[in-house]
Amino acid sequence: MKLAGFLLLLAGWAIVVAAVVLLIPPNMRAIFVLAGVGVEIIGLTLVIRSNPLAVREKE
Amino acid sequence: MPITEIVLVTVLILLAPFSIAGISLINTGMGRSRSAAHSLLTSLCIFAVAAGAYVICGFAWQGYIGAPAHVFVAAGRQWNWLARGPFFLRGIDFNDAPISLALCLQIFSVGLAALIPLGACLDRWKLSAACASTALFAGWTYPLFAHWVWGGGWLAQLGINADMGHGVIDAGGSGTIHAVGGLTALSVAWILGPRRGKYSLEGMPTAIPGHNAVLILFGCFLSLLGWLGLNSAGAILFTGAAPGRVALIAINTTLAAGAAILAAVVITGLRFGRPDVSISANGWIGGLVASSASCAFVSPIEAFVIGAIAGALVTYSVEWFELHFGIDDPGGAISVHALGGIWGLLAVAIFASFPASQVGIGAGRFGAVSTRDAGQALAQIVAIATLIGFVLPLTYGLNFALNRVWPQRVAIEGERQGLDLYEFGAGAYPDFVTHSEEFGQFR
Numbered sequence: 001m002k003l004a005g006f007l008l009l010l011a012g013w014a015i016v017v018a019a020v021v022l023l024i025p026p027n028m029r030a031i032f033v034l035a036g037v038g039v040e041i042i043g044l045t046l047v048i049r050s051n052p053l054a055v056r057e058k059e
Numbered sequence: 060m061p062i063t064e065i066v067l068v069t070v071l072i073l074l075a076p077f078s079i080a081g082i083s084l085i086n087t088g089m090g091r092s093r094s095a096a097h098s099l100l101t102s103l104c105i106f107a108v109a110a111g112a113y114v115i116c117g118f119a120w121q122g123y124i125g126a127p128a129h130v131f132v133a134a135g136r137q138w139n140w141l142a143r144g145p146f147f148l149r150g151i152d153f154n155d156a157p158i159s160l161a162l163c164l165q166i167f168s169v170g171l172a173a174l175i176p177l178g179a180c181l182d183r184w185k186l187s188a189a190c191a192s193t194a195l196f197a198g199w200t201y202p203l204f205a206h207w208v209w210g211g212g213w214l215a216q217l218g219i220n221a222d223m224g225h226g227v228i229d230a231g232g233s234g235t236i237h238a239v240g241g242l243t244a245l246s247v248a249w250i251l252g253p254r255r256g257k258y259s260l261e262g263m264p265t266a267i268p269g270h271n272a273v274l275i276l277f278g279c280f281l282s283l284l285g286w287l288g289l290n291s292a293g294a295i296l297f298t299g300a301a302p303g304r305v306a307l308i309a310i311n312t313t314l315a316a317g318a319a320i321l322a323a324v325v326i327t328g329l330r331f332g333r334p335d336v337s338i339s340a341n342g343w344i345g346g347l348v349a350s351s352a353s354c355a356f357v358s359p360i361e362a363f364v365i366g367a368i369a370g371a372l373v374t375y376s377v378e379w380f381e382l383h384f385g386i387d388d389p390g391g392a393i394s395v396h397a398l399g400g401i402w403g404l405l406a407v408a409i410f411a412s413f414p415a416s417q418v419g420i421g422a423g424r425f426g427a428v429s430t431r432d433a434g435q436a437l438a439q440i441v442a443i444a445t446l447i448g449f450v451l452p453l454t455y456g457l458n459f460a461l462n463r464v465w466p467q468r469v470a471i472e473g474e475r476q477g478l479d480l481y482e483f484g485a486g487a488y489p490d491f492v493t494h495s496e497e498f499g500q501f502r
Contacts, residue, residue: 006455006456009447009448009449009451009452010449012444012448013444013445013447014448016441020217020221021136022134024134026222026434029221029437030437033441033444036444037443040444043448044447044451051249051386052385
């Protein structure tokens with residue numbers, strides 16, 4: 001799960017970079033940047049949840 | 060650069076080491092007494108390794124605005140992603156060029172950033188592993204992101220290339236120094252795991268209080284002095300703030316720290332019945348960290364608000380990391396530096412304004428001059444996304460690989476004895492620490 005989380009972090013950043021570099025319309029660029037940040041948040045959540053102590057505390 | 064400006068910036072840069080001393084004392088005070096000497100010596104070694112690695116290759120990859128760099132072309136625009144300087148500082152002009160002043164400031168900045176992970180890894184990080192991890196940090200991780208923000212890299216170019224305000228603004232290093240250091244602290248803390256005895260079998264944390272509140276609070280005073288230099292010199296060298304704004308920067312820095320510690324004192328007082336010394340001290344540093352990015356571009360009232368929010372954020376997040384995320388961070392480094400730094404970057408988007416007279420070599424070169432700009436918010440968000448989406452996986456990957464070839468955690472026996480005795484053979488307080496078995500030998 002941790003590996004998947006880190007891959008999602010990188011994927012989210014790739015979306016952000018692609019939006020900044022390739023898109024011209026400001027609104028479109030902002031939407032894709034925020035979408036990339038959303039993917040990163042999911043990845044960060046996965047990485048944090050993969051910590052055995054965090055899981056144990058929830059249980 | 061006029062001689063008066065050179066003298067001013069030099070004096071400000073020479074204040075910066077106080078921040079290193081302050082953070083070292085805070086880390087030591089937050090740890091256990093049986094690892095106090097280890098903490099301070101490791102701080103010195105980390106600073107030494109960071110300075111060495113940065114001189115060997117770090118500055119070559121970080122560079123300075125206008126220096127040769129690797130670029131890639133996309134959608135008809137040039138994006139600067141890595142500096143192309145010579146190793147070992149060859150070819151640097153040490154006369155009156157701003158690059159020599161920037162290099163001097165950066166050696167202290169990288170030393171401070173490299174110290175941050177130690178706060179999260181107290182009482183269980185081997186000296187040799189800390190030095191090896193620091194070499195990776197100062198030689199690669201830090202220079203890369205610092206180039207993107209301070210060296211004219213693609214984040215600084217967002218203003219001119221993507222019409223996002225002035226590009227990423229981070230005058231004193233909220234993101235470049237603290238968030239990068241704080242995310243590295245998170246990575247190493249994950250890899251090391253918690254201190255033995257910190258969590259029960261059910262996963263509930265137990266309190267292991269710091270051993271010396273005086274060291275912690277004196278470290279806070281020293282840090283303020285260092286931050287005044289870091290923020291002022293950084294704002295002049297990296298965002299082109301006029302030297303006349305040093306007074307405003309000093310006021311803003313002090314107010315942010317003051318608001319943060321007051322917020323922490325009030326919140327811990329209300330929640331626990333009495334103010335908590337270590338969390339309040341963390342609040343103070345959190346306020347300093349958050350003030351850094353926007354110190355030259357906000358009013359004193361706005362700096363106060365930024366600091367107060369940072370103090371509240373740190374107070375709650377210290378508990379949150381320990382209780383809900385299972386992360387043992389004795390010095391509060393992750394909350395203070397990672398979250399405080401990210402909040403500092405965001406605060407630029409919310410509070411900062413940029414009259415034409417305030418911008419010069421940094422922001423002015425890469426973006427159009429205006430007062431407030433919606434694109435600035437997006438630029439700051441891109442910087443935060445880069446920290447979380449790129450710097451965190453990078454620094455975790457580097458430390459994970461290092462841990463496979465050179466295990467970073469001390470042996471169980473070392474944790475039981477304390478790192479002073481285990482790694483150095485002597486404690487920091489030999490007169491005060493007694494062991495029953497020693498009495499047994501001599502009586």
